[in-house]
Structures are given as C-alpha cells and as structure tokens.
Amino acid sequence: MSGSRLLDELIDSLRCLPGVGAKSAQRMAFHLLERERAGGQRLAGALDAAMRDIGNCSRCRNFSEDAVCRLCANANRDEHVLCVVESPADLAAIEQATDYRGHYFVLLGRLSRLDGLGPAELGLDRLADRLAEGVVEEMIIATNATVEGQATAHYLTQLAEAADVRTTHLTQGVPVGGELEYVDRSTLAHAFGTRS
Numbered sequence: 507m508s509g510s511r512l513l514d515e516l517i518d519s520l521r522c523l524p525g526v527g528a529k530s531a532q533r534m535a536f537h538l539l540e541r542e543r544a545g546g547q548r549l550a551g552a553l554d555a556a557m558r559d560i561g562n563c564s565r566c567r568n569f570s571e572d573a574v575c576r577l578c579a580n581a582n583r584d585e586h587v588l589c590v591v592e593s594p595a596d597l598a599a600i601e602q603a604t605d606y607r608g609h610y611f612v613l614l615g616r617l618s619r620l621d622g623l624g625p626a627e628l629g630l631d632r633l634a635d636r637l638a639e640g641v642v643e644e645m646i647i648a649t650n651a652t653v654e655g656q657a658t659a660h661y662l663t664q665l666a667e668a669a670d671v672r673t674t675h676l677t678q679g680v681p682v683g684g685e686l687e688y689v690d691r692s693t694l695a696h697a698f699g700t701r702s
C-alpha cells in the first residue's frame with residue numbers, strides 16, 4: 507500500500523513480468539515515476555498496441571500484426587527451406603545467431619499430452635498443407651533437445667516423409683535438454699551450419 511491507488515495498481519501490474527516480484531515491481535514503478543516519465547509513456551503505448559494488435563501470421567504462426575508476417579512476405583528469403591521451431595523466441599535466436607535466410611514454421615508449443623497439446627494445437631495440418639505445396643525441399647527440424655521436443659521431431663519427420671520432403675536436424679553442439687533460446691550464439695550457429 508503506497509497511499510496512491512494508481513501506484514498500487516501499477517506495482518501489481520508489473521508483477522506479471524517473468525522474474526519480477528513485489529520488490530522489483532516497486533523499484534520499477536518508482537523509477538518510472540521519478541526519472542523516466544517519457545519512457546514510461548512510450549512503454550505504455552507500446553504495450554497497449556502490442557497486446558491489442560499482435561496476433562499470429564497465417565502462414566508461419568510467428569507473432570505478427572499483419573495477416574502475413576514480414577519474414578513470410580520477404581521475397582528475398584529462400585522458400586525451398588523451412589525451419590520448424592517451437593517458439594517465436596527460438597526463431598529470434600536463429601535469426602540473430604545464424605545467416606539462415608529461409609522460411610520458418612512456429613509450432614507455438616510441443617507435443618505434450620500433459621498440456622493438452624496435440625497435432626491440431628501445433629498447426630500441423632497447416633504445416634502438412636505447406637509441405638504439400640511442393641515448394642519446400644528441405645525441412646529443418648529445430649525443436650528443442652528435450653524429451654517432448656524429440657517426440658515432436660519424430661512426428662515432424664513422419665509428416666515430411668509423407669510429403670517426400672528431406673529433413674535435417676541440428677545435431678552438433680546443442681546440449682541434451684537444451685532449449686535453443688538459451689544456447690549461446692556461436693554454438694547455435696555451428697549447430698545450424700552442420701545440420702544433417
């Protein structure tokens with residue numbers, strides 16, 4: 507309780523951020539009010555617009571405010587290669603660490619009976635349609651090296667085989683149990699460059 511209802515609400519709202527507890531939420535709120543009003547206004551505007559307008563690309567399921575995202579719409583990217591990842595964070599990690607310039611498909615999860623995620627939730631019917639278009643020649647399976655990620659990879663391999671599309675995997679350097687998002691850049695670049 508701070509004496510201001512709005513301040514209490516701000517502190518409480520900041521706690522939805524990962525790793526932010528009561529103490530850091532309070533520190534952030536005071537910082538914004540004391541020293542960073544312009545930055546706070548900008549943050550509020552960006553948050554509002556992003557939460558309202560960002561959905562998922564109809565082609566790759568990555569975050570996008572447009573029906574088709576900028577990566578899918580980019581005619582300079584190689585449409586013969588499709589990299590399948592679990593999350594937008596994995597996509598971002600690959601974009602930042604490698605010189606990959608093909609296309610992506612984002613599962614927004616991994617096969618997990620426990621979480622109620624099956625092929626339909628991961629958009630695999632849409633992925634199958636994509637492969638059936640006959641344009642993709644190589645599908646890079648870049649799911650995480652976790653048990654569920656590997657089960658998902660196995661399913662994806664069968665999907666590609668059914669469509670007669672070659673699959674490659676990031677075999678070297680990504681530690682068992684590792685999530686791509688947390689693998690360092692040079693390791694990820696190496697794993698990508700030596701995929702087989």
Ligand SMILES: [Zn+2]
Nearest residue numbers: 563566575578
């Ligand atoms: Zn897209």
